[in-house]
Amino acid sequence: MSVPILNASGCLDALVAPDVARSLDAFVTKTVTPLPREGNPPPRIAEADGWMLNSIGLQNPGIDQFCGDVFHRLCDLEVPLWVSVGGFSASDYRVCCERVDELEAVQVIELNLSCPNVDEAPETIAELVQASRAATEKPLYAKLSPASADIAEVARAVADAGVDGLSLVNTLRGLFLDPVSLRPRLALGPGGASGPALRPIALASVYACANAVELPIVGMGGVNSGQGALDLVAVGASAIALGTVLFSDPFAADRVRDELEGEGGSRGFGSAAEMGRIAHVSA
Amino acid sequence: MSVRGTEWIGPYVLLRLERGGLEPGTPGQFFMLEAPGRLLPRPMSLCLAPAGELGFLLEPVGAGTRALAELRAGDGIHVLGPLGNGFDLEVARPLLVAGGIGIAPMPYLSEALGEPPALLGFRSERHAEAARLLTGAEVVVEPRFVTELLPEDPGDVMACGPEPMLEAIRELVPAAQLAWEAPMACGYGACYGCVLEVGGHYVRLCVDGPVL
Numbered sequence: 001m002s003v004p005i006l007n008a009s010g011c012l013d014a015l016v017a018p019d020v021a022r023s024l025d026a027f028v029t030k031t032v033t034p035l036p037r038e039g040n041p042p043p044r045i046a047e048a049d050g051w052m053l054n055s056i057g058l059q060n061p062g063i064d065q066f067c068g069d070v071f072h073r074l075c076d077l078e079v080p081l082w083v084s085v086g087g088f089s090a091s092d093y094r095v096c097c098e099r100v101d102e103l104e105a106v107q108v109i110e111l112n113l114s115c116p117n118v119d120e121a122p123e124t125i126a127e128l129v130q131a132s133r134a135a136t137e138k139p140l141y142a143k144l145s146p147a148s149a150d151i152a153e154v155a156r157a158v159a160d161a162g163v164d165g166l167s168l169v170n171t172l173r174g175l176f177l178d179p180v181s182l183r184p185r186l187a188l189g190p191g192g193a194s195g196p197a198l199r200p201i202a203l204a205s206v207y208a209c210a211n212a213v214e215l216p217i218v219g220m221g222g223v224n225s226g227q228g229a230l231d232l233v234a235v236g237a238s239a240i241a242l243g244t245v246l247f248s249d250p251f252a253a254d255r256v257r258d259e260l261e262g263e264g265g266s267r268g269f270g271s272a273a274e275m276g277r278i279a280h281v282s283a
Numbered sequence: 284m285s286v287r288g289t290e291w292i293g294p295y296v297l298l299r300l301e302r303g304g305l306e307p308g309t310p311g312q313f314f315m316l317e318a319p320g321r322l323l324p325r326p327m328s329l330c331l332a333p334a335g336e337l338g339f340l341l342e343p344v345g346a347g348t349r350a351l352a353e354l355r356a357g358d359g360i361h362v363l364g365p366l367g368n369g370f371d372l373e374v375a376r377p378l379l380v381a382g383g384i385g386i387a388p389m390p391y392l393s394e395a396l397g398e399p400p401a402l403l404g405f406r407s408e409r410h411a412e413a414a415r416l417l418t419g420a421e422v423v424v425e426p427r428f429v430t431e432l433l434p435e436d437p438g439d440v441m442a443c444g445p446e447p448m449l450e451a452i453r454e455l456v457p458a459a460q461l462a463w464e465a466p467m468a469c470g471y472g473a474c475y476g477c478v479l480e481v482g483g484h485y486v487r488l489c490v491d492g493p494v495l
Contacts, residue, residue, distance in 0.1 A: 038485050039475065042479070044476045044477075044478065047322050047323045047347070051322070059485060246473060247468040248322065248324050250469070
């Protein structure tokens, strides 16, 4: 049994890079909101100190165009499809889940509950999940921020509200300054920080949540190698998502998959999946 | 791809790579070059395409471009491309216009079009050394700007340079083909980082441009 490898939402457009999407075990869409969004003004990305910073602001065509057009073109790719949905109120999440629920080919709805670049909904995360749960029978995964004071507590709350899995983790809010002008490098100031530096934070989050709830976890955050993927499997992830690495290495999924199986084999295990949760077992 | 060498041209660096199996593409298209030690590759339009080689002109101003400028013959970097949409070469009276490092795609474009007239603007005499990459170009140095040299009937303008220059040209010559630049993470449409506002909407320069 191999560990499925997905993309992190927002890190791949399958319609312009179909071969990259086909290298994945499932494609996760960029977050869709009820209304179209132009997103945040540029500059939207920067790199410094081993981190990437982005502030895209959920640019997307809105749920009508997604369901009426984008979805059908995604189906033509014949890649298992997860749809990420988001919004600014419980009603937004309900509307998106109701619409995506009608799309038979969608395997999972991922609830983006943690975008660092847009305003948060006024409701609690549990209320957003309850509204989504009432709107669909499809499996729901909650994408959480590692910035919570106690992410295990958030995991328990979304589990109680009815999610079927967790996607851990989203980016962390960060800020880069231009070294000369000392002004923010992104147009809106802060953005979501990602890249290999996020790995220990993702590991700690998956480790805590795997202890707290009995839910499958898609682990992500700075994975760029089989070793990075194996670490997340060891703390409790049953699938891995690749994000920032796809920008420099579009076909990283093939490489990480091979490396991951090699990492398992070199430790005397038949597959990396057999090493699941091993970090929780006393040595 | 293997590095053949680097050469300083004023404050700029010409980075020459083995072409390998890569196509040079259309002038104005770009490649993502791995910047050693950095997380993200850097987008560079092709400057020169002699047989077996890809040449990129870059200005080492940040950590990524400095890392590229410090490459030595025999070093290897990952290269993805050609990417994006280049210039439409089906033009009757081409006039090339570039400002600063915006000269980068012009030598390859000039070759493809049979060395048409060109106007180049630079911020100093030292930067203007790069004008030798283009035969027969008219050159101005700040405080003068290339837009002052645009003839009344400029023909088919094809331009690359800083945003204020491109915006000024767009005002004067609405039909001009303009090669824009933006920070990019991926170069192939994945990240939505490199947007430019066009007609009230943000378009991705990497897949909808960079020539718009």
